[in-house]
Amino acid sequence: MRAIKYQGLSMKDIITGKTQEHLVLDEESNLLVHKEVLSSLRTMRDEAAAAGFSLKLASAFRGFDQQLNIWNAKAKGLRPLLDSYGVPLDYDTLSPTEVVYAILRWSALPGASRHHWGSDMDVYDSSRMPEGYKVQLVPQESQPGGVFADFHLWLDDNLKHFRFFRPYAHDLGGIAPERWHLSYAPISNEYQKILTYELLEETISNADIELKPVILKELPEIYQRFVNI
Numbered sequence: 001m002r003a004i005k006y007q008g009l010s011m012k013d014i015i016t017g018k019t020q021e022h023l024v025l026d027e028e029s030n031l032l033v034h035k036e037v038l039s040s041l042r043t044m045r046d047e048a049a050a051a052g053f054s055l056k057l058a059s060a061f062r063g064f065d066q067q068l069n070i071w072n073a074k075a076k077g078l079r080p081l082l083d084s085y086g087v088p089l090d091y092d093t094l095s096p097t098e099v100v101y102a103i104l105r106w107s108a109l110p111g112a113s114r115h116h117w118g119s120d121m122d123v124y125d126s127s128r129m130p131e132g133y134k135v136q137l138v139p140q141e142s143q144p145g146g147v148f149a150d151f152h153l154w155l156d157d158n159l160k161h162f163r164f165f166r167p168y169a170h171d172l173g174g175i176a177p178e179r180w181h182l183s184y185a186p187i188s189n190e191y192q193k194i195l196t197y198e199l200l201e202e203t204i205s206n207a208d209i210e211l212k213p214v215i216l217k218e219l220p221e222i223y224q225r226f227v228n229i
Contacts (some may be wrong), residue, residue: 016116028045030057040184075210081103099213111204120184122182133147
C-alpha cells in the first residue's frame with residue numbers, strides 16, 4: 001500500500017485534511033497539490049496549451065478547517081443552498097435533514113472531501129473567458145455552448161493519458177455532476193479505500209460541526225451516497 005511511504009505522518013490526518021505535509025506548491029496556480037500529482041499536472045497543462053487551451057486551477061487542496069467553515073456557513077443559512085439545477089433554495093422552508101442533504105449535493109462533508117487529499121482539483125480554461133468573466137463552476141459552463149465546453153471535450157479525450165478522471169461525471173443520486181472536478185487516480189483510488197465509515201464517524205463526532213446530530217443519524221446513508229462512490 002502506498003501509505004507506507006508516509007512514515008511519520010498520520011494517514012488519518014492526510015485522509016481527513018488535517019495535515020499539509022504530503023503536499024507541494026503548484027507555482028502556476030499558487031495552490032497546494034499532492035507531491036505525486038505535480039508532474040502529471042504539469043504535463044497535462046502543457047498538452048492542453050499545445051491544443052490551444054490554458055488549463056487553470058480554481059481550487060486544489062482544501063483542508064478540514066476550510067471545509068468545516070463552508071459547511072457551517074451553509075448549515076446556518078449564511079451561504080446559498082442550491083438545488084440540483086443550481087437554483088437557490090429557501091433555507092427557511094427546509095428541515096435540518098433537508099439542509100444536510102442540500103449541502104451535500106454540492107459540498108462535501110468535512111473529513112470526506114476529496115480535496116483534502118491533494119489529488120483532486122477544479123479546473124477551467126482561462127483562454128476562453130470573456131473580459132471580466134468570473135468562473136462560477138456550474139454545469140452550464142461545461143455544457144454545449146458553455147464558455148468551457150470545448151475545453152471539456154478535449155479533457156474527455158485526454159484525461160486518461162495523464163491518469164486523471166472525473167469522480168463526479170454522472171449523477172448517481174449523491175453529489176451533483178461536476179465536470180470541472182478532476183482526480184488523480186493513482187492517489188485518490190487508494191485514499192478512497194482508507195476513508196472508512198468508522199474514520200468518518202470518528203471525525204464528525206470530534207468536530208465542532210453544525211447539525212452534528214442529524215449528520216450522525218444519517219451517516220450510513222451519507223457514506224453510501226456521497227462518500228463510498
